[in-house]
Amino acid sequence: MPAILLVLACALWGLSFPVVKALHLEQSARLPSADSAFLAAWMQVARFGMGALILLPFAARAGVPDRREIRQGLLLALWGGAGMALQAEGLAHTAASTSAFLTQAYCVLLPLIACLRLRRPPDFRTAAATVLVITGCAVLSGMRPGDLSIGRGEAVTLIAALLFTFQILTLENPDYAGNRGLQVTFVMCLGIAVLFFPVALFTAPDARDVLRAGASWPALLLVAILAVFCSVAAFLLMNRWQREISATEAGLIYTSEPVFTAVYAMFLPQWIGSWTGGGYLNESPGTAMIAGGGLILAANLLMQLKRQPHPPAIAPAP
Numbered sequence: 639m640p641a642i643l644l645v646l647a648c649a650l651w652g653l654s655f656p657v658v659k660a661l662h663l664e665q666s667a668r669l670p671s672a673d674s675a676f677l678a679a680w681m682q683v684a685r686f687g688m689g690a691l692i693l694l695p696f697a698a699r700a701g702v703p704d705r706r707e708i709r710q711g712l713l714l715a716l717w718g719g720a721g722m723a724l725q726a727e728g729l730a731h732t733a734a735s736t737s738a739f740l741t742q743a744y745c746v747l748l749p750l751i752a753c754l755r756l757r758r759p760p761d762f763r764t765a766a767a768t769v770l771v772i773t774g775c776a777v778l779s780g781m782r783p784g785d786l787s788i789g790r791g792e793a794v795t796l797i798a799a800l801l802f803t804f805q806i807l808t809l810e811n812p813d814y815a816g817n818r819g820l821q822v823t824f825v826m827c828l829g830i831a832v833l834f835f836p837v838a839l840f841t842a843p844d845a846r847d848v849l850r851a852g853a854s855w856p857a858l859l860l861v862a863i864l865a866v867f868c869s870v871a872a873f874l875l876m877n878r879w880q881r882e883i884s885a886t887e888a889g890l891i892y893t894s895e896p897v898f899t900a901v902y903a904m905f906l907p908q909w910i911g912s913w914t915g916g917g918y919l920n921e922s923p924g925t926a927m928i929a930g931g932g933l934i935l936a937a938n939l940l941m942q943l944k945r946q947p948h949p950p951a952i953a954p955a956p
Contacts, residue, residue: 640882643875644891645938650872652898654864656906661860664914665851671843672851678726679838680851681861682719687831688865689873693824703821710814711825714805714877719830721801723837728795742775742896743799744806748889751807764886767937771893774933777926806892809877810885819878826877827869856914887941894938897931 658681665677697703703711725741749760749768760768808814814822842848852858880888903921 640879641887641891641938641941643879644883644888645894647872647875647879648892648895649898650867650875651895652902653906654868655899656902656910657860657863657868660907660910660914661857661864664854664856664860668854668857669843669847669850672847673841673843674726676838676841676843676847677851678723679834679841680848681864682722682834683831683838684852684861685864685869686827686834688861689827689869690824690831692865692870693820693827697821697824700818700820703818703825706814707817707821708825710808710811710817711822712829713808714822714826715829715833717801717805717808718826719833721798721805723834724794724798724801728791728793728798741795741799741802742771742893743796744803745771745889745893747800747803748806748886751803752884752886760886763940767890767940770933770937770940771890774930774937775893775896777930777933803889806880806885806889809880809888815881819874822877823870823873826873860910860914890941891938893934897934900931 661681662674662677665672665680669677745768749764753760759765838848839845852861883891900921905920908920
């Protein structure tokens, strides 16, 4: 059950790529002087700020978050927020296919950390699933061996993957086992919005552009989709159910997100464009999507066969 719900979270996260791209195109057309750094920071503030507002009445009804929930939520905001910012920075200096592949490095880092913590090599199933995922991500992203050279973009993207690794490990930390997912998610959303607000203000061409960026109904609607589905719903699932499985298995499950993104890209772009007045071309299914997605699916099915009880937590002490 937890694995299925985390796959659902990945399906919700997968919506973000076509929605974010459509939002960027819509805002760039209205604000030609705004650069990608400002629009990316603004989107994080708007997306997670709206998410915090959506969760506020439910979080208030559930009671004030305790110290452990606040601490975990802020750590998730730090790791996730900084990771997303570095990922965007890396993407500006390397190919999208290389970035997509290197971002999945956490599926290698998590088993390595588990091995160091438990002082034993990974079992055959975990090792085989990791190899399948790496191969599947490489095929799905279209990255070629010759594309992989460590420059500024690649190094920054690998650091982002490391931060995402700590985000995943933070959810497995036994110190937070009794935390309420709703309260943690509320603190996380609020924390990311606060973290990115000064960045958006600093990178804005004009301070008034912070308001202008959202001053259209297509922009507000796209942000609402990101807030409801890709932020609130997806992170509620992640923050509540990931603790039920190991971080290594969760990391492998999360690699299914680009598979959902590839499927959505076949029909969502033009559909979104039909009611926003912008958009971009749909993508056509190809051998890479089928082969790469199949390998990632096979890896996750392998991890679910004869699944062992949840091993001891491997998260580092905060």
